[in-house]
Amino acid sequence: MVKLIDVARTAGVGAGTASRALSGNGSVDRETKERVIAVAKQLGYSPDVAARALRERRTRTIGLLLPDLANEFYTASVAVLQQELSDAGYQLVIASTGNDPSTERIALQTMIDQRVEGIVHVPVDADLVLPTTVPIVQLNRQSASRQAAAASDDLAGVDELTTAIVHAGHRDIAVIVGPTGFSTSRNRLLGALRAAERAGIPQSERPLDGARLRVRHAPLTVDGGAQAVAQLFPDLPSCLIALSSRLVMGALRECGDRGIHVPESLSLAGYGDPDWFSIWRPGITTFAPNLTEMGRQAARLLLAQLAGEETGPPALIPGKVQVRGSVTGLSAG
CATH class of the missing domain: 3.40.50.2300 (Response regulator)
Structure with missing residues (x-):
């Protein structure tokens, strides 16, 4: 198995420099970073994510709770949400609540037990008391608790x-x-x-x-x-x-x-x-x-919270009326 020290030696840098270049944490000049990344790909190096999480006391994971994994309504939102979070160095852990309040409570607690760093949540129980130990952004639906949210208008x-x-x-x-x-x-x-x-x-x-x-x-x-x-x-x-x-x-x-x-x-x-x-x-x-914008705004609201920023009122995103032939008397032109 290729180790970080192998990448560092081949790239002609120290192990610390190689680690910073691959993780994106810390200062490394562009040329060195590109060389280290190229060597890592050439050697087939895969970082030990679990070990890094233990060292940093961070999991770099975000929980996503959806009511229905088969519902096409969320597909576009989740795609852009995942990309935005991935670009920021996070990975999604996804669970389905089945629109069931008891399943929702269990899923939320499981996410917290797995030490996710934030949660994007489509709420089921509007009166559920949400944990305050982790940043939460609600997607599409909003509960009675005051949470950052990205929803369609x-x-x-x-x-x-x-x-x-x-x-x-x-x-x-x-x-x-x-x-x-x-x-x-x-x-x-x-x-x-x-x-x-x-x-x-x-x-x-x-x-x-x-x-x-x-x-x-x-x-x-x-x-x-x-x-x-x-x-x-x-x-x-x-x-x-x-x-x-x-x-x-x-x-x-x-x-x-x-x-x-x-x-x-x-x-x-x-x-x-x-x-x-x-x-x-x-x-x-x-x-x-506008499902893609909902996903983008949810990701950005969560990243802002993770950075310690205030997120303000829910983001209401306008959509568009699409006129087709199923309603008589309407004209698309």
Whole structure:
């Protein structure tokens, strides 16, 4: 096995210089650093991370807690988050909570027991008392505790989406949204309600002068979306807004099973923008949050905390309404 001293001898430097060149800690001139790195690659040197962690009393790891590892919603955020942290010398340790509060508590404690230096966290239990021994940044959702956070400006985005739907002539609208305990559900629903109120559309189960907005809360799953549509049938709205990509998929499945054609029989708008939203024809009109920027901001907020800096209020990141063919009366041009 190639050791650090082998790299140092071949590069013609001392072991301390070689260590600083490879770790990025300490001052080494550029030419020497490049020579040491080239020699390390040539010899196939791999640093003993565990030993270095013991010496420095640092693990150089960051914990990431996600509700669902299979959810494409987080893919773009995690990719840029990982790159930003890697560039700063940190590696991610990832765990899934399954949207279960008890699993979330265990995962958090496990991360701390593993001595991660910081945590990026998509909260499940809004009232969970979070540890103060390690910097924490919340991603997408926010809990009741005051934490640094990087989240999409869903309130403004869904307001804009709903306003566009109203302007397209739809005044009988139904909204499917996630559980009430999630900040994302509350913000998305509030955006729809605010736009409807501004347009004079009441939140009601029965139409008043042909106008109403109905709300259905559902688990953020395909089955949840399907069951919400089943609850609305046969008294369908003019336009359905399903405020997660999984809810959209469930709504489409139920519509297909019942012979309801989108958009001929029912207009449909969504949230998020997975690839299949544009591949499915005639395309899903949606509010697309800026997932890459969410990941970038989460990483930078955490790195700022690790450097002892104040991070201020949550970073709310604007997204974009994508107009496609699933809502009648709307035009992309």
